[in-house]
């Protein structure tokens with residue numbers, strides 16, 4: 001019998017598994033992908049608070065970014081915001097996941113790649129791997145299996161209903177005279193309910209769109225294609241024929257209320273731990289995983305009621321403001337409305353608000 005079965009080796013699953021193993025518990029981590037360097041679903045922008053609080057390997061992080069440029073739909077008269085501090089760094093995600101897996105293995109986590117969690121079978125959990133189906137037993141199961149979590153369904157916990165979808169192309173760029181910059185375009189015909197972006201840190205460019213699936217006028221792929229042709233911030237960078245493609249769902253309904261029960265809990269996207277406004281999920285998934293590992297450690301040491309303190313409903317109260325702003329952004333449905341909203345951004349008040357969101361010290365609250 002394992003102490004804990006963790007399903008999903010994204011950042012949330014790797015972090016939870018590592019912390020539990022470091023506390024002396026016996027952890028099996030299963031991941032359906034056969035390697036951690038393919039099918040990456042994130043741009044990998046880490047915010048300052050995460051870089052301050054979590055020991056991410058420096059060699060897996062791009063140059064610091066201090067400059068954000070915000071554009072209306074016609075891309076004219078953008079608003080440039082520059083921070084006095086390093087605000088973001090883009091992770092080189094493939095080596096970053098590999099480094100996290102190495103740390104997990106060193107701590108004693110057994111990682112089974114190419115192994116899909118297939119559901120509960122009585123007191124056991126069904127897995128399908130290279131050698132066919134098997135069953136394992138564990139005192140607790142952790143759903144770190146992303147926005148459409150199978151574990152959440154099996155444990156009868158809450159599930160993400162409010163999702164954006166996002167996609168991006170990633171390619172290396174030649175050095176540039178422009179400082180590393182995060183370009184954001186507010187245009188609901190390209191990115192309905194969210195933003196289109198170019199992150200160019202002088203090493204790599206990420207060109208992406210995200211929004212409500214049903215609202216893309218010609219589908220997300222076409223929107224990304226269209227944006228790629230006119231995207232700002234790529235003046236000297238040529239898009240190569242071969243690019244890395246990333247994409248996936250992004251839960252933006254806020255932290256789910258019921259994220260634990262007597263048999264286990266949810267972390268990361270599975271728990272809805274993503275900022276409803278910025279759609280950033282890397283900081284939340286690390287912070288919530290730390291809390292989850294503490295709670296499970298307590299439970300495994302003979303205090304099973306510790307799991308009741310892992311309560312999404314209580315934490316969710318901190319998200320009221322961000323949920324309200326998400327509803328506001330979702331209401332911007334036409335380029336004309338976006339241009340009108342953009343006028344606010346040109347005022348000192350609007351810029352102060354944007355700076356608070358983009359460069360603020362707030363992080364994902366876990367207490």
Ligand SMILES: Cc1cc2nc3c(=O)[nH]c(=O)nc-3n(C[C@H](O)[C@H](O)[C@H](O)COP(=O)(O)OP(=O)(O)OC[C@H]3O[C@@H](n4cnc5c(N)ncnc54)[C@H](O)[C@@H]3O)c2cc1C
Pocket residue numbers: 007008009010011012013030031032033041042043044045046115116117118144145146147150165166167168208246247248249250267268269270273274279280281282283285
């Ligand atoms: C296009 C895009 C760009 C983004 N950019 C950023 C960004 O720049 N900054 C930021 O902070 N956030 C960003 N996000 C959000 C952020 O990436 C996620 O919130 C974060 O990666 C979630 O990590 P996770 O470990 O919970 O989930 P995931 O990384 O999705 O990991 C879940 C894992 O579970 C595995 N899995 C699923 N089902 C099973 C199963 N049945 N059996 C076994 N394994 C299973 C999957 O293969 C996957 O590896 C972005 C999201 C998208 C879609």
